Amino acid sequence: MATFNQSDLPRLLRMYRRMVKIRVFEDNANELYLSAKMPGLTHMYSGQEAVAVGLCESLKSSDHITSTHRGHGHCIAKGAQLKPMFCELLGKAEGYCRGKGGSMHIADQDNGNLGANAIVGGSAGIATGAAFSAKFRGSDQVTVCFFGDGALGQGLLYEVMNMAALWSLPVIYACENNHYGEYTHVSEMAAGDLKARAEAFGIEAHTVDGQDVMAVCQLGESLVARTRKGGGPFFILLDTYRYHGHHVGDVNRAYYRSKDEEKHWKNERDPIIKLAEHMISNKWTTQTQLDAVASEIKAEAKAAVDYAISAPYPSGDEVGMHVYAAMQN
Amino acid sequence: MKQITWSHAVNEAIAEEMRRDDMVFLLGEDVAEAGTPFKVLSGLVEEFGVKRVVDTPISEAGFVGLAVGAAMTGARPIVDLMFGDFIFLTLDQIANQAAKQCYMSGGKLKVPMVVRTNMGATRRSAAQHSQSLHTLVAHIPGLKVALPSTPYEAKGLLKTAIRDDNPVVVFEDKLSYQMKGEVPEEEYTIPFGSANILRPGNDISLIAASSMVQVCETAAAQLEALGISAEVIDIRTVVPLDEDTLVASVKKTGRAIIVDEGHQSYGITSEIAARLGEKAFYYLDAPLTRMGAMDVPVPFSPVLEDLTVPTADGVTAKAVDLVSGAAR
Amino acid sequence: MTHKIIMPALGMNQDTGVIVSWGKAPGEFVAVGDVIMDVETDKAIQEIEASQAGYLSRVQYQVGAEVPVGEVVAVLTDKPEDETQSASTIRAKGIGKTPQQAPPAESEARTPARQSPPNTNSAMEPEGKLLASPKAKRLAAEAGLDLNKLASARGMQPLHAADIAELRALESAPLPGGVAVAVKSTICARVEADALLEFRRVLERNSGNLDRASILAVFAASALRFCIDIDEKMSPLVVAVSAGSGKTFYSDPDLRGFSNLAPVELTEPPTLLVRDTRDSGIISIKLADDAPLAITVSDRPNAVEIEFSFDEPVLPGVDAIRVVSELVARITEPMRLLL
Numbered sequence: 001m002a003t004f005n006q007s008d009l010p011r012l013l014r015m016y017r018r019m020v021k022i023r024v025f026e027d028n029a030n031e032l033y034l035s036a037k038m039p040g041l042t043h044m045y046s047g048q049e050a051v052a053v054g055l056c057e058s059l060k061s062s063d064h065i066t067s068t069h070r071g072h073g074h075c076i077a078k079g080a081q082l083k084p085m086f087c088e089l090l091g092k093a094e095g096y097c098r099g100k101g102g103s104m105h106i107a108d109q110d111n112g113n114l115g116a117n118a119i120v121g122g123s124a125g126i127a128t129g130a131a132f133s134a135k136f137r138g139s140d141q142v143t144v145c146f147f148g149d150g151a152l153g154q155g156l157l158y159e160v161m162n163m164a165a166l167w168s169l170p171v172i173y174a175c176e177n178n179h180y181g182e183y184t185h186v187s188e189m190a191a192g193d194l195k196a197r198a199e200a201f202g203i204e205a206h207t208v209d210g211q212d213v214m215a216v217c218q219l220g221e222s223l224v225a226r227t228r229k230g231g232g233p234f235f236i237l238l239d240t241y242r243y244h245g246h247h248v249g250d251v252n253r254a255y256y257r258s259k260d261e262e263k264h265w266k267n268e269r270d271p272i273i274k275l276a277e278h279m280i281s282n283k284w285t286t287q288t289q290l291d292a293v294a295s296e297i298k299a300e301a302k303a304a305v306d307y308a309i310s311a312p313y314p315s316g317d318e319v320g321m322h323v324y325a326a327m328q329n
Numbered sequence: 330m331k332q333i334t335w336s337h338a339v340n341e342a343i344a345e346e347m348r349r350d351d352m353v354f355l356l357g358e359d360v361a362e363a364g365t366p367f368k369v370l371s372g373l374v375e376e377f378g379v380k381r382v383v384d385t386p387i388s389e390a391g392f393v394g395l396a397v398g399a400a401m402t403g404a405r406p407i408v409d410l411m412f413g414d415f416i417f418l419t420l421d422q423i424a425n426q427a428a429k430q431c432y433m434s435g436g437k438l439k440v441p442m443v444v445r446t447n448m449g450a451t452r453r454s455a456a457q458h459s460q461s462l463h464t465l466v467a468h469i470p471g472l473k474v475a476l477p478s479t480p481y482e483a484k485g486l487l488k489t490a491i492r493d494d495n496p497v498v499v500f501e502d503k504l505s506y507q508m509k510g511e512v513p514e515e516e517y518t519i520p521f522g523s524a525n526i527l528r529p530g531n532d533i534s535l536i537a538a539s540s541m542v543q544v545c546e547t548a549a550a551q552l553e554a555l556g557i558s559a560e561v562i563d564i565r566t567v568v569p570l571d572e573d574t575l576v577a578s579v580k581k582t583g584r585a586i587i588v589d590e591g592h593q594s595y596g597i598t599s600e601i602a603a604r605l606g607e608k609a610f611y612y613l614d615a616p617l618t619r620m621g622a623m624d625v626p627v628p629f630s631p632v633l634e635d636l637t638v639p640t641a642d643g644v645t646a647k648a649v650d651l652v653s654g655a656a657r
Numbered sequence: 658m659t660h661k662i663i664m665p666a667l668g669m670n671q672d673t674g675v676i677v678s679w680g681k682a683p684g685e686f687v688a689v690g691d692v693i694m695d696v697e698t699d700k701a702i703q704e705i706e707a708s709q710a711g712y713l714s715r716v717q718y719q720v721g722a723e724v725p726v727g728e729v730v731a732v733l734t735d736k737p738e739d740e741t742q743s744a745s746t747i748r749a750k751g752i753g754k755t756p757q758q759a760p761p762a763e764s765e766a767r768t769p770a771r772q773s774p775p776n777t778n779s780a781m782e783p784e785g786k787l788l789a790s791p792k793a794k795r796l797a798a799e800a801g802l803d804l805n806k807l808a809s810a811r812g813m814q815p816l817h818a819a820d821i822a823e824l825r826a827l828e829s830a831p832l833p834g835g836v837a838v839a840v841k842s843t844i845c846a847r848v849e850a851d852a853l854l855e856f857r858r859v860l861e862r863n864s865g866n867l868d869r870a871s872i873l874a875v876f877a878a879s880a881l882r883f884c885i886d887i888d889e890k891m892s893p894l895v896v897a898v899s900a901g902s903g904k905t906f907y908s909d910p911d912l913r914g915f916s917n918l919a920p921v922e923l924t925e926p927p928t929l930l931v932r933d934t935r936d937s938g939i940i941s942i943k944l945a946d947d948a949p950l951a952i953t954v955s956d957r958p959n960a961v962e963i964e965f966s967f968d969e970p971v972l973p974g975v976d977a978i979r980v981v982s983e984l985v986a987r988i989t990e991p992m993r994l995l996l
Contacts, residue, residue, distance in 0.1 A: 064402060066398075095435070096434075096435070096437075097433060097434045097435035097437070098435030098436070099435070100432055100433055100434075100435045101433040101434060101435065105433040105434070107430075107433065107434040107437060107438055109434065109437045109438055114398070114401055114402070114438070115430070115433065115434060115438065117426075119421060119425050119426075122421060122425060122426060123426075124394065125390070125391060125393070125394015125395050125397055125398055125422055125426065126394060126397050126398035126401060126426060127398060128391075128394070128395045128398060129394065129395040129396055129397055129398020129399035129400070129401070129402070129406075130398040130399065130401065130402040131398075132395055132398070132399050132404075133398065133399035133400075133401075133402040133403055133404040134402065136354060136380065136381075136399065136404050137352070137403055137404065141402075143398075155390065156390050156391060156394055156421070156422075159386070159388035159390055159391025159392075159394075160388075160391045160394060160395055162386055162388065162391070163385065163386060163388065163391055163392065163395060166386070321436065322431050322432045322434075322435055322436035323431070323432050323470050323471055324431065324471065324473070324494075324495045325431050325436070325439035325440075325441075325494040325495050326494070583790070583792045583818060610791050611791045611792065611794075611795040612791070612792050612795070613790055613791045613792055614790040614791075614792040614793060614817050614818045614819075615790060615817070654815070654817045654819070
């Protein structure tokens with residue numbers, strides 16, 4: 001367990017709040033989807049909250065992240081608001097992307113989120129380019145590239161890690177190993193030592209318990225600081241787990257993973273419970289206080305959902321807008 | 330006006346834009362000291378240094394993807410893709426990432442990048458180094474596609490591309506790098522979406538891009554000797570397409586041949602013909618006619634390769650058929 | 658002797674065939690190897706050739722009829738049979754339709770001579786669809802002109818914008834006899850040329866050099882006079898002969914005898930034009946200022962082709978057919994005229 005003490009409580013509570021926010025957001029999104037209020041398809045981040053929250057804790061809003069199809073958590077961790085997020089999920093005009101992106105493409109430029117990406121591994125180039133750009137522009141911005149274990153199968157990742165290493169780019173490759181690429185265990189899809197793939201490029205690679213937000217945060221803090229000073233790139237393999245199926249609707253999962261396994265992760269390794277237990281056992285806070293946080297967030301989420309449901313759709317004339325950016329430089 | 334080569338014109342365009350805007354940088358395979366295999370970029374690294382003229386590994390998807398991210402975060406990359414054929418390696422980055430960022434984000438993100446690449450057969454480079462793949466990217470909304478036809482066009486269109494806030498793919502004919510042409514001393518750009526009527530005429534419109542513009546000009550001279558007045562139009566940009574100029578021309582002449590070096594089937598010739606059919610139907614006095622590259626992989630043997638691309642003689646013969654009413 | 662034409666079995670699983678088109682009209686002579694009809698089976702269209710010669714008779718099915726394999730669709734006879742075959746005996750749909758339900762047969766099915774535009778490039782589209790460029794159609798519509806008139810006058814399609822001027826002239830030209838609207842019809846015939854060549858040799862021995870076009874002018878005038886009354890309005894019968902670019906005119910050439918045949922100065926507009934395109938390479942020609950009746954003679958292998966184009970109001974179709982038959986008879990047996 002990482003060495004946090006009572007003086008870090010505001011920070012821990014902030015991370016706690018963020019993780020709960022993600023969990024509550026996903027519960028609501030799941031509900032919206034199952035009750036047929038939400039179109040399309042969506043992927044739940046529940047269970048992996050400590051990864052996004054722990055790493056983003058050390059990022060400034062001007063730092064960049066790139067996200068994945070399972071991107072709600074990254075988005076919230078980087079500072080997004082619930083209302084425009086729910087609006088985007090429902091295809092409403094007030095969504096982050098005016099309803100044009102949806103669950104798999106939420107981008108929040110103001111908070112440095114360059115967007116979720118529905119192509120597995122598809123954002124590796126963008127993240128590396130953002131890092132290149134930061135260095136090129138003489139900025140100290142850091143980019144964190146989130147991707148799942150499934151992306152380890154994509155060649156693009158290795159092309160850009162090679163360049164990032166050659167050119168010492170300020171990027172951290174955060175591989176969220178939730179153990180399943182769609183419906184298949186990582187061991188059936190990725191050969192050898194996963195971390196060694198990055199090490200082959202001379203990239204310093206770390207493994208961390210992705211369910212321990214304090215551990216993630218501490219590693220992230222150190223790597224972000226080193227990256228900011230030109231020490232990048234880095235690679236982090238985060239051991240984590242998704243509670244839901246690959247997508248909402250992937251309900252019968254017994255053929256690829258057992259109920260016992262899911263139960264183990266939910267009961268023994270839940271990142272929110274884990275942090276709560278740590279803070280309570282150290283008597284830095286009480287369950288009552290934390291319950292109040294959860295209630296507050298649930299109310300906020302409910303209000304955001306209600307708002308999004310009654311919010312207007314974009315007008316039809318918007319369909320042809322934004323294909324091209326207005327000219328020009 | 331000075332006469333310079335295509336290579337020189339491109340080199341000037343990039344240098345001028347790099348001087349104009351510090352955010353512009355160049356990356357690609359062997360673009361720095363080597364100046365590309367075509368030596369188009371020679372000298373740039375000496376002026377701008379390796380920070381802005383970046384040699385990449387042979388990782389086309391990777392460096393195009395990297396350029397997308399750089400463009401999204403304030404830089405203005407010019408990607409040198411050594412052969413147009415390599416665009417297949419980069420399509421996810423170009424079509425799924427670069428082209429869609431602006432739209433998917435509801436206009437919040439933009440990708441001001443240029444992919445400079447080439448096209449054109451008859452260089453005896455065989456099937457994987459000879460393709461003209463502009464149709465492929467022209468099909469994807471969010472991308473702009475320019476096809477210069479002369480050194481003047483190459484410089485003017487490239488400068489516009491670099492200043493555009495959208496991803497632009499510029500295809501240069503690889504046989505044109507040594508072509509000489511007049512280029513003004515003073516600064517100029519050529520706006521996108523404005524076709525160039527190179528030669529006015531009344532009997533038939535010859536619509537083309539890239540090196541096929543020269544093919545059409547030669548054909549027009551041959552036709553003039555036969556008493557047929559051909560209007561030659563360089564479309565300059567496939568996206569955006571200057572439909573108005575093309576429609577007006579065909580309304581005047583009543584006939585058109587659209588000539589392109591991309592494969593004919595499902596190509597830009599088909600698209601332009603379809604638009605002319607929709608917008609100028611009642612003015613047509615002959616079937617709209619497409620002349621693209623044959624629908625075969627480009628063969629190596631010169632004897633075979635030369636058969637695959639439209640020629641001036643072919644355009645002339647087709648035009649005579651259309652004007653005389655023999656085509657049916 | 659008659660030969661039955663039977664719907665053939667052309668495919669493994671074929672029960673019926675659809676008659677897509679008849680290659681010959683009832684009463685028309687069918688040589689061995691001629692296409693009698695096109696039959697569609699299993700999405701393929703096949704030409705059915707005659708294995709015997711004879712005149713097409715007793716046609717049982719119209720175009721479009723689906724006919725069971727093995728059915729007799731027509732017979733070939735030694736002599737032309739009565740052409741006034743009742744429409745109700747030709748069945749429109751072979752299957753599931755009684756003869757009573759069949760619509761009247763198209764008149765073209767009973768026209769003895771093939772009545773069609775003059776060459777392969779001139780075929781009208783099926784169902785008489787006009788082939789003209791969109792621009793030509795628009796210009797015609799704007800000027801209130803009927804492209805169909807030009808199409809049938811020229812026989813050549815498609816029409817283009819440049820043809821509009823011709824159409825304009827056609828529509829504004831006054832017609833002989835004060836007829837407001839002329840409809841050009843054509844009949845084509847093919848005749849063996851041997852007898853004609855021999856006839857010319859005989860004439861040359863007796864009457865000195867006589868150009869071959871003039872011989873045809875005499876035949877044509879004779880055929881015309883044989884079939885219709887040459888009334889005061891038409892008399893004398895002025896025939897223009899065109900072989901090449903110039904024209905020569907004869908007045909009542911058929912009444913003068915070959916030895917007295919001499920061109921005249923033109924006083925009256927010609928009633929009949931005889932155009933001889935043999936040896937010129939031209940296979941079809943029609944000009945806007947042609948006479949109301951025009952006969953074009955062109956080369957075919959061992960034969961000449963005669964195309965008679967006529968304005969319906971000037972000469973009714975039924976008379977025109979007789980004129981052609983008479984002309985054919987004269988070319989086939991020219992000595993008859995001398996006897």
